[in-house]
Amino acid sequence: MSELMDLYQEVILDHTRRPRNFGSLDSATHRAEGDNPLCGDKVSVALELDGDVVRDIRFEGKGCAISTASASMMTELLKGRKVALLATAFRQFQDLVTGRAIEPPEDLGKLIAFAGVAAFPIRVKCATLPWHTVKAALENRQQPVTTE
Numbered sequence: 578m579s580e581l582m583d584l585y586q587e588v589i590l591d592h593t594r595r596p597r598n599f600g601s602l603d604s605a606t607h608r609a610e611g612d613n614p615l616c617g618d619k620v621s622v623a624l625e626l627d628g629d630v631v632r633d634i635r636f637e638g639k640g641c642a643i644s645t646a647s648a649s650m651m652t653e654l655l656k657g658r659k660v661a662l663l664a665t666a667f668r669q670f671q672d673l674v675t676g677r678a679i680e681p682p683e684d685l686g687k688l689i690a691f692a693g694v695a696a697f698p699i700r701v702k703c704a705t706l707p708w709h710t711v712k713a714a715l716e717n718r719q720q721p722v723t724t725e
């Protein structure tokens with residue numbers, strides 16, 4: 578089990594050091610800002626939708642290792658996929674990081690690396706901030722999202 582945890586940590590560190598889909602997106606059709614004052618994480622997410630498909634997605638901001646890796650891996654998961662994936666993947670991710678997952682989270686792919694967050698409740702908001710933010714973007718909410 579500890580080898581598995583090491584492997585998970587490697588995946589998260591890799592995405593913290595080299596975030597994927599990081600930067601601005603001029604062609605964005607949806608945007609939102611998110612803020613986790615508890616930790617100081619700030620993230621903005623921009624998506625370009627083509628019908629019900631996420632043609633492109635990027636994020637910017639400054640956050641801790643967990644929030645950055647979560648945003649990086651979330652954008653990888655959603656890019657090129659149907660918008661509807663967000664709702665099911667977000668629910669599975671929330672269950673995973675709060676330790677409530679009863680079934681294997683089959684839509685999450687390597688985001689399962691975040692299972693260890695369940696042992697650190699204060700980090701749950703870091704991990705879920707990018708997800709709340711992309712949800713707000715898709716719902717065209719004008720107010721910035723805050724975890725508080």
Ligand code: ZN
Pocket residue numbers: 613616617618640641642643644702703
């Ligand atoms: Zn954080």
